[in-house]
Amino acid sequence: MLRDADIIVIDEADDPLSAAVAAHAEREHVVRARLTDAARAMTITQDGPAATVDPPAALLLRPLRPQPAMSDADDRFSWSEAFATVWSAAALTDRPVVNRPGEWGWSARTSASAVVTHRRTGLDGEAAEAYWHAMRPDPEFGFHQSLDDWRLVEAGEAPFGRSRALRRPRGWEQVIVVGTDAFRVTTADLGARDLESDSLRATARLGLSFAAVSWAIPDGDEPAVLARVNPFPTFPDCRPVLTDVARALIRWLTR
Amino acid sequence: MTIHVVGVQGDNTVCRFVEQAVAAGTPVAFVDLHAVVRHPWRITLHPDGDHAVLHTAADRPLVLPADGAYYLRTVDLSPVLPPDRGRAWRHLIGALMAYLDAVTGPVVNRPGGHSHNGAKPLHEWWLSQHGFAVPPALTSSDPDRIRAFLDERGAAIVKAVCGSRGTAQLVSTADFADFQPAAGPVHLQQRVDGFDVRVHLVGDEAFAERIDSDAVDYRGSDAVYRPFEVPSDVLALMRDAAREMDLVFTGWDFRVSPDGRWWCLEANPMPGYDFYDRRCDGAISAAVRRVLVR
Numbered sequence: 001m002l003r004d005a006d007i008i009v010i011d012e013a014d015d016p017l018s019a020a021v022a023a024h025a026e027r028e029h030v031v032r033a034r035l036t037d038a039a040r041a042m043t044i045t046q047d048g049p050a051a052t053v054d055p056p057a058a059l060l061l062r063p064l065r066p067q068p069a070m071s072d073a074d075d076r077f078s079w080s081e082a083f084a085t086v087w088s089a090a091a092l093t094d095r096p097v098v099n100r101p102g103e104w105g106w107s108a109r110t111s112a113s114a115v116v117t118h119r120r121t122g123l124d125g126e127a128a129e130a131y132w133h134a135m136r137p138d139p140e141f142g143f144h145q146s147l148d149d150w151r152l153v154e155a156g157e158a159p160f161g162r163s164r165a166l167r168r169p170r171g172w173e174q175v176i177v178v179g180t181d182a183f184r185v186t187t188a189d190l191g192a193r194d195l196e197s198d199s200l201r202a203t204a205r206l207g208l209s210f211a212a213v214s215w216a217i218p219d220g221d222e223p224a225v226l227a228r229v230n231p232f233p234t235f236p237d238c239r240p241v242l243t244d245v246a247r248a249l250i251r252w253l254t255r
Numbered sequence: 256m257t258i259h260v261v262g263v264q265g266d267n268t269v270c271r272f273v274e275q276a277v278a279a280g281t282p283v284a285f286v287d288l289h290a291v292v293r294h295p296w297r298i299t300l301h302p303d304g305d306h307a308v309l310h311t312a313a314d315r316p317l318v319l320p321a322d323g324a325y326y327l328r329t330v331d332l333s334p335v336l337p338p339d340r341g342r343a344w345r346h347l348i349g350a351l352m353a354y355l356d357a358v359t360g361p362v363v364n365r366p367g368g369h370s371h372n373g374a375k376p377l378h379e380w381w382l383s384q385h386g387f388a389v390p391p392a393l394t395s396s397d398p399d400r401i402r403a404f405l406d407e408r409g410a411a412i413v414k415a416v417c418g419s420r421g422t423a424q425l426v427s428t429a430d431f432a433d434f435q436p437a438a439g440p441v442h443l444q445q446r447v448d449g450f451d452v453r454v455h456l457v458g459d460e461a462f463a464e465r466i467d468s469d470a471v472d473y474r475g476s477d478a479v480y481r482p483f484e485v486p487s488d489v490l491a492l493m494r495d496a497a498r499e500m501d502l503v504f505t506g507w508d509f510r511v512s513p514d515g516r517w518w519c520l521e522a523n524p525m526p527g528y529d530f531y532d533r534r535c536d537g538a539i540s541a542a543v544r545r546v547l548v549r
Contacts, residue, residue: 040436043395044376049383051376066345067334076334077419084417085394085440088376103369103381103500113353115300116367128304131350133343134295135310147346159339160346 002041003055005031007253010038010086011062016235018062024246028254031057035064039082042089053093058253060098061090061106063232096253098210099231107231108207112147114164114227121202123226128165132156137163143216150228166225169216173224175199176238177211178248183241190217193224202229209252212237256548257282259319261351262328263289269328271529275540281548286317286351288329292336292343298350300357307354322360324547328525329366361503361547364524369500372524373418375442379521385499386492387519390447390510396439401431404443411443412471423472444520449512452483455528456493456505457542461485462535465511480534489517496522503546 002008006028011018013034022030033041043054067079087106090097099108109120115129130137131147136156143166145151146158153161174185175195182196199213212233215224230237238245258276262269264287276283286309294312301307309317319325329348333341352366371378376394383389393404394416405411405428415421425446451466451473465483470476485493489509497505506526510518532539 040396040439042440043393043397043400045393046376046380046383046389047391048389049380051380071334077415077417080417080419081415081440084374084415085376087374088380088394088416091371091374091377092380103371103377104367105370111353111356112349113300113356116353116356119357128299128301129353130297130299131346131353132295132297133292133346135297135312137297138299147349148342160342 002031002033002038002057005029005055005057007031007060007250008033008038008055008057009060009062010035010064011060012065015062017233017238018060020235020238020242021060021246021249024243025250028250035086036078036082039085039089042085044085044089044092051092053089053095056093056095058096059090059093060249060253061086061101096255098249098253099208102207104207110206110208110211110229110231112162114162117202117206117229118226121205121226121229123198123202127225130163131161132163133160137161140165142167143169150230166216167218169225170219171217172227173215173217174237175213175215176233176241176245177203177208177213178245179209179252181244181248183244183248185237185240188217190224191221193217195224198224198226202226206231210249256324257284258324258326258544258547259284259286260326260328261286261288261355262326263287263330263332266328268527268529271532272326272540272543275532275537276544278537279541279544281544284317288332288344288347290314292340292347296343296347298347298354300350300354309351319354319358320360321358323358324360325355325358325362326543326547327355327362327364327366361549363504363543363547364502368502368524370524372521375414375416375521379444382496382519382522385496387496388516389519390445392442392444394440394442396436396441398431398434398436401434401441401443402428405431408445410446412446413441413443416440416442422474425471447510447512447518449510449518452485452509452511452517453531454485454493454507454509455526455531455539455542456497456507457539458503458546459494460542461490461493462531462539462542464531464534482535486517493522500524504543 007030009018009032045052087101141163144163147160176183203211212230214227216227297310305321307319333345356367379389410427412423413426414423454463463483463485464480466473466478468476468478506523508520
């Protein structure tokens with residue numbers, strides 16, 4: 001029952017990371033729920049500047065699938081009503097929320113744009129960015145990702161893509177941030193670069209408590225380039241440090 | 256200076272703005288999103304550059320200057336389009352919004368501004384936190400709590416929790432006698448007796464109308480509209496709130512109770528203002544144009 005939960009995970013039924021987090025809970029009562037069920041279990045009471053949210057459970061918000069294309073208008077409205085209720089409840093509850101939404105939106109200050117993300121995190125080293133649909137970017141763009149699943153692609157290979165004016169990097173590193181903990185997913189030698197600290201700084205500025213922060217590692221001593229901040233890390237993102245991440249999430253949600 | 260308008264053809268507000276801008280001699284470049292997503296496209300963002308270029312297979316490349324002026328009326332139509340076009344829509348909007356969030360020129364309204372109007376409980380709480388009187392509200396699917404709220408507060412207004420436009424309705428306990436949680440959630444707001452006031456705030460300029468109507472939702476009713484003065488203390492709150500939300504143009508709904516108190520119902524970040532603009536001879540359009548081309 002959602003009413004008795006210490007932690008409510010709002011997710012899709014086939015989200016393996018949610019299952020892993022729930023499996024790591026020991027004393028805490030973790031309940032996983034779909035968006036609509038969670039919204040219908042919530043009550044928000046407002047009177048002046050005071051607001052209360054019931055049930056008083058901590059919340060872990062996981063990625064939600066977009067609504068099916070050309071779905072029924074009533075279904076779309078119902079989904080939007082549930083989404084707005086959970087957004088409000090997660091913003092207003094006094095219990096811990098992983099990636100608490102707020103005035104700026106569901107995913108804090110994150111953006112799919114690397115340029116916007118760079119600006120909001122205050123990092124140096126912006127590189128030009130191009131978005132495309134069935135058109136090749138200019139030759140200055142050497143690094144391409146599919147906008148549907150963020151995998152690396154060749155120019156024009158995916159139907160929708162984002163490219164950056166960067167040389168192919170020597171390699172990659174990813175850091176999973178949970179609150180004030182940061183976990184690198186490899187043990188590769190990065191020289192003097194401190195990507196854990198850089199990742200924590202970036203996520204703090206974006207208002208995130210859980211994120212997968214991806215960095216491109218250039219040749220030589222040049223600083224790493226922020227590639228993406230994903231506020232909804234996947235199971236494969238977290239797999240190398242899964243136990244650390246799951247425990248940190250439970251700790252963060254039961255502060 | 257050219258104003259770039261980003262939206263869809265057939266949007267009455269876009270039509271009104273373009274018509275008024277052109278009549279005033281201001282050049283307009285219209286980016287019709289429907290036309291762009293039908294064909295291949297590409298948009299390039301240079302962080303320190305002075306422009307982006309929107310290349311489309313349908314038209315000549317369109318230069319979007321970083322110090323240009325932009326009026327945006329964008330909505331997410333991806334759920335109502337065929338899957339491929341829906342994805343194209345979502346990604347195109349994402350790219351354009353990223354660029355227009357970063358440009359140095361004026362944008363009505365900048366995409367990175369506050370978006371809590373799409374989550375009414377949060378929106379109303381935020382307004383209350385910023386000094387506005389906001390009627391008490393309940394958002395719930397619990398029949399007992401809904402009936403208790405109505406028993407205690409009397410008849411209330413039910414409206415959408417999300418940002419979708421809907422007709423506000425007056426409801427009482429009897430309307431929820433057979434309510435099932437599967438029909439929820441619902442958002443109820445205590446009804447305030449009095450009259451409505453709609454205020455369009457453009458920069459620091461306010462355009463207000465008092466609306467007298469017997470209907471619960473005056474839109475579509477035989478309402479009587481007349482220009483109205485906003486008290487200076489309310490106007491100061493609105494200006495501060497709009498600045499904090501990073502929204503240059505907002506549409507505010509108030510209810511003024513018989514004791515003269517101004518109750519704030521909502522602040523709309525993308526006002527469909529053409530209906531009001533016609534009654535004030537284009538004064539709202541002119542003000543939007545002024546903040547864009549000054």
